[in-house]
Structures are given as structure tokens and as C-alpha cells.
Amino acid sequence: MNGLFENTKIAFASRSDAELKKSLLLLKLISSSFLNKAGIAVIKFLLTLRLPINFLMRRTMFDHFCGGTTLEESQAVVQKLNADNIDSCLNYSIEGINLEAGFDRTLEEILRTIEASSPELGSSFAVFKPTGYGSTKLFEKVSRKEPLTSDEVEAWKRVKQRFHLSCEKAIERNLKLLIDAEESWIQPALDDLLEEMMATYNQDQVVVYATVQLYLKERLPYLKKLIESSRKAGYQIGIKLVRGAYLEKETNRSLEHNVPNPLCPSKEATDINFDKGLELLLGHLDHAAVFIGSHNEASTLKALKQMKNTGIPENHPRVCFAHLFKMSDNISYNLSNKGYNVVKYLPFGPVNKVIPYLIRRAEENTSVANQTTREIELIKTELKRRKQA
Ligand SMILES: Cc1cc2nc3c(=O)[nH]c(=O)nc-3n(C[C@H](O)[C@H](O)[C@H](O)COP(=O)(O)OP(=O)(O)OC[C@H]3O[C@@H](n4cnc5c(N)ncnc54)[C@H](O)[C@@H]3O)c2cc1C
Structure with missing residues (x-):
């Protein structure tokens, strides 16, 4: 290797x-x-x-x-990647929406993206950001288990509805649906929501993938608990495993609110956490599918070693290595060349x-x-x- x-x-x-x-x-x-x-x-x-x-x-x-400003423009890139046996996940990348009309427009765009994707075309995954479907404030309030006003109760119902519609569309198109993770303070609401989605849609196959950020100290115990509780409840889990992208925001917030920092104390501690999470999931492929969102070569090599030592075939349908478009092509193309499943996150949208x-x-x-x-x-x-x- x-x-x-x-x-x-x-x-x-x-x-x-x-x-x-x-x-x-x-x-x-x-x-x-x-x-x-x-x-x-x-x-x-x-x-x-x-x-x-x-x-x-x-x-x-x-x-x-x-990939481009529109879906149509991005399809050319999807085809190019597909020719090299690399799958794509078209990622409608607008951020910072906070009005109901904006959430509905994002939903429309995500549904359109799912409609335009298919494993045959070389895009087997779709993705959305939770705060594209509902406000951070609402996710935060639900996370804190605070009582909601009647307007907020209605807004939360609409958030759930947008999640369900996306999952249903993904099933219709035979796609897998990834839900990004964002800040830790909206994660409790998201955990409940995604466990509900996985219990509903991941019965016979894994459609819904929750994202687990292993720079957060408590996520490895959460992952272990989720494996146990989902096994008991009789549904399968899909996990996008990442280290986490909101390092500075998390640290600043813990300082501002004078609460313990939820992050691992160092990069090395995050690396250990990530590798343990990956090892755990690769040991439970009868029950879990893993989408490895990392450009870290050492972690990738550890995963390859474990796969080899435990007889997991390179192209196991439940293991994917994922990288951002035009990043870590040395990992993507060399893995794909050896027969591993590789996916590129392909952002698109108006400039x-x-x-x-x-x-x-x-x-x-x-x-x-x-x-x-x-x-x-x-x-x-x-x-x-x-x-x-
Ligand atoms: C396909 C894909 C999908 C992604 N989806 C998401 C997502 O939904 N949500 C999300 O949050 N991120 C997401 N990311 C980004 C990801 O979380 C990382 O920020 C990014 O990939 C860099 O981590 P790495 O494993 O690739 O590489 P590395 O360079 O090995 O790791 C860098 C990461 O290590 C961690 N780190 C660095 N310094 C410290 C420190 N001092 N203490 C503790 N930890 C530290 C941080 O998480 C940092 O981003 C995604 C990445 C990819 C490739």
C-alpha cells in the first residue's frame, strides 16, 4: 500500500x-x-x-x-468523472438561508438535483445541509428541548416534511442521501430527526446517511450507542464520517458562552477518534454503510489495511471514499484505479x-x-x- x-x-x-x-x-x-x-x-x-x-x-x-453554475453545466463534469469510474455527489451549495421561502426554494433545488442524478449517470449520492431546510435558531431551540411557540411548531413540521420529501425522492431515483453536519449546538435535534429518517427509510437498504463529526469528543460514544440502538430497533444505518469543518466557530462559541469546548483537545486526538470510528464501522458492515469524507492519507491507508486484513472486497457496496472536487485527486484516482468506490462532492450553483x-x-x-x-x-x-x- x-x-x-x-x-x-x-x-x-x-x-x-x-x-x-x-x-x-x-x-x-x-x-x-x-x-x-x-x-x-x-x-x-x-x-x-x-x-x-x-x-x-x-x-x-x-x-x-x-462543477458549474447549473445542474446541466455540472453534468459534463459528472460524465468526465464517471469515465474514470468516479462517482459524483452533486452539491447545491448555497448557504445562509433563513426565510421560509428560501427553505422551499432550496427544497425545490435539491429535489431537482435528485431528479437529475442516478447511479447509471454516475451520480449515486445526493446531499443537503440541514440549515437549508430550517433556521439554525429553530434547530437550536429544538436541540435545547425548549418549548416552541405555535408558529415554531408549524415551522418544525415543515422542516420534517422537507426531510421526508427528500428521502422519498432519493428512494424513487435509487439514490443514497447524505445529510451534512454543521455546528454542534444544532446536532441533538438533527440526531433525533435522522434516527427517525433512518428508521423509516433504511429498512431493506441504506438510503439515509447521517454525518458524524469525530472532532467532537462525544461522537464516538454516540456512534457506538447508535449501532446498538438501531440494531435493537431493526433498522440499518448510513454514516458519513468526517473530522469536522467548524473548528474555529466551535472554539469561539465555547469561549463566548463559557462552556466546555466540545472538540477533541488536539489534532492528534481527533485523528485517533476518527480512526477508531472508521474501524468500528468497517467492523459492522452487515448493519452499517460508511461514506468516508476525508482527505487524510494515513486514515485512508488504515482503512485499506483493515479491509484487506478482514476480507472486505475493494468494491464493497457499503464502503465509499469521498473527496471534494479537485482535492486529493492523488487519493481519488489511485483508489479508483485499484477498484475502490470513490465519490467526489461536486458543488454547483449560481456564482x-x-x-x-x-x-x-x-x-x-x-x-x-x-x-x-x-x-x-x-x-x-x-x-x-x-x-x-
Ligand atoms: C466528502 C466530504 C464531505 C464533508 N462533509 C462535511 C460535513 O457534512 N460536515 C462537516 O463538518 N465537515 C464536512 N467535511 C469536511 C471535513 O469535516 C474536514 O473539515 C475536512 O475534510 C478536513 O479533514 P480531513 O480528514 O480531510 O483532513 P485532515 O487535514 O487530516 O484534518 C483536518 C481536520 O482535523 C481537525 N483538526 C485540525 N486541528 C485540530 C485541533 N487543533 N483540534 C482538534 N481537531 C483538529 C479538523 O476537523 C480539521 O478540519 C467533508 C469533507 C469531505 C471530503
Whole structure:
């Protein structure tokens, strides 16, 4: 297995020299802490002035990290990935919605995305963000088990209805549906909701996947309990396993509210937690399906080792390795080349609506700086290899 992810010829076979050079430039820009912070500040400032920055974004971050502005545009990328045996999960990436009309529009868009996806077309997964379907405030209040006003009771019913409609549509199209995880303070409401969805829709097969963020200390015990309780209740579980993307927000909030920080105390502790969670799920594939959302090479190699040692075939339908579009292609393409199931998260949406997602991606890149450095090195290696070939 050692050296599996070093093969840059396989990793970048689908990208031209010009594309690689463009990626290199952009990655260098966002890996520089100063330029990254300055760039984000400039974009936010231009946005407050309502200046048209779509062109700038389209030519840079958008083109790199997104599939297109519309579903139709993104299908071309889905086909390209499919030709390399890589599955796609079209991700309608608008964030920061907080009105009922906005939640309904998001639902429409998600249903349209599910309708346009199918395993035959090379997109077997669909995804949505819980706060696309209901306000963070409402999720928070339900999480705290506070009494709701009559309007809130109605709003919560509509949230549940949007979840159900999405699950039903996914079943109709023979897709699997991933539900993202966000901040820890809305997680209790989401746990209840998703356990209800899994009990309803994951009877004969795994359709619904909940996301478990293992940078949160209490999530490994939760995962163990969920395996037990779902076995008892007679339904199967789908789990998207991630480390977690809201590191700074979680820390700031715990300081502001003077409550214990829910995060693992260090990156190393998160890594241990993540690997234990992954090991646990790979040991329960009779009952659970796992979607591994991580660019971490060491964790991926551990999973491959466990699969090999316990006789889990490379293409086991309940194990998927997932990465963001144009990230960790060295893992994606080399895994796919060896017959493992690989999925790319493919964000799409109107440029102006996707900007908050892209800003979050750029901000996240400063906390996963090693990863970007690794990408830069791999692209340089490939460009050098091509020159010498
Ligand atoms: C397909 C896919 C889907 C995703 N979906 C979601 C989602 O629904 N919700 C979500 O929150 N995230 C999601 N993510 C993002 C994910 O949680 C990580 O932020 C990102 O993938 C980086 O983690 P890593 O395992 O890839 O790599 P690594 O670079 O090994 O890990 C970086 C991560 O380690 C953790 N970490 C870093 N420093 C510390 C520290 N000091 N203390 C504790 N922990 C630390 C953080 O979680 C950080 O993001 C998704 C990622 C992918 C690839």
C-alpha cells in the first residue's frame, strides 16, 4: 500500500498542463495565510459594496472548486468523472438561508438535483445541509428541548416534511442521501430527526446517511450507542464520517458562552477518534454503510489495511471514499484505479450564491494548510514528470 497515493500520472491523467498550472497558481494563493486572509477580506468588502465580483470569482475559486453554475453545466463534469469510474455527489451549495421561502426554494433545488442524478449517470449520492431546510435558531431551540411557540411548531413540521420529501425522492431515483453536519449546538435535534429518517427509510437498504463529526469528543460514544440502538430497533444505518469543518466557530462559541469546548483537545486526538470510528464501522458492515469524507492519507491507508486484513472486497457496496472536487485527486484516482468506490462532492450553483461556500472553503484551507501544501507538491511533481517524459 505504501506509495499508493504518490502516482501523479494516474492522479492527474484527466488534467492538461494548462489546467494543472492554473490549479497550482490558485492553490499557492490560498495556501498563503496572508494572501488568503487579504483575499477573503477584499471579497467580503466588495460584496458589502454590492460590486459585481462574479467574474473574478468565476475565473478563480469557482472554476477550480465547482462543477458549474447549473445542474446541466455540472453534468459534463459528472460524465468526465464517471469515465474514470468516479462517482459524483452533486452539491447545491448555497448557504445562509433563513426565510421560509428560501427553505422551499432550496427544497425545490435539491429535489431537482435528485431528479437529475442516478447511479447509471454516475451520480449515486445526493446531499443537503440541514440549515437549508430550517433556521439554525429553530434547530437550536429544538436541540435545547425548549418549548416552541405555535408558529415554531408549524415551522418544525415543515422542516420534517422537507426531510421526508427528500428521502422519498432519493428512494424513487435509487439514490443514497447524505445529510451534512454543521455546528454542534444544532446536532441533538438533527440526531433525533435522522434516527427517525433512518428508521423509516433504511429498512431493506441504506438510503439515509447521517454525518458524524469525530472532532467532537462525544461522537464516538454516540456512534457506538447508535449501532446498538438501531440494531435493537431493526433498522440499518448510513454514516458519513468526517473530522469536522467548524473548528474555529466551535472554539469561539465555547469561549463566548463559557462552556466546555466540545472538540477533541488536539489534532492528534481527533485523528485517533476518527480512526477508531472508521474501524468500528468497517467492523459492522452487515448493519452499517460508511461514506468516508476525508482527505487524510494515513486514515485512508488504515482503512485499506483493515479491509484487506478482514476480507472486505475493494468494491464493497457499503464502503465509499469521498473527496471534494479537485482535492486529493492523488487519493481519488489511485483508489479508483485499484477498484475502490470513490465519490467526489461536486458543488454547483449560481456564482453569487456559491460565494459564501467558497469563502468558507478558503477559510477552511488555512486550517488544513498541510493538505494544500501536499496538493501543490504533487502538481509540481506531475508537471516535472511530464516535462521529462
Ligand atoms: C466528502 C466530504 C464531505 C464533508 N462533509 C462535511 C460535513 O457534512 N460536515 C462537516 O463538518 N465537515 C464536512 N467535511 C469536511 C471535513 O469535516 C474536514 O473539515 C475536512 O475534510 C478536513 O479533514 P480531513 O480528514 O480531510 O483532513 P485532515 O487535514 O487530516 O484534518 C483536518 C481536520 O482535523 C481537525 N483538526 C485540525 N486541528 C485540530 C485541533 N487543533 N483540534 C482538534 N481537531 C483538529 C479538523 O476537523 C480539521 O478540519 C467533508 C469533507 C469531505 C471530503
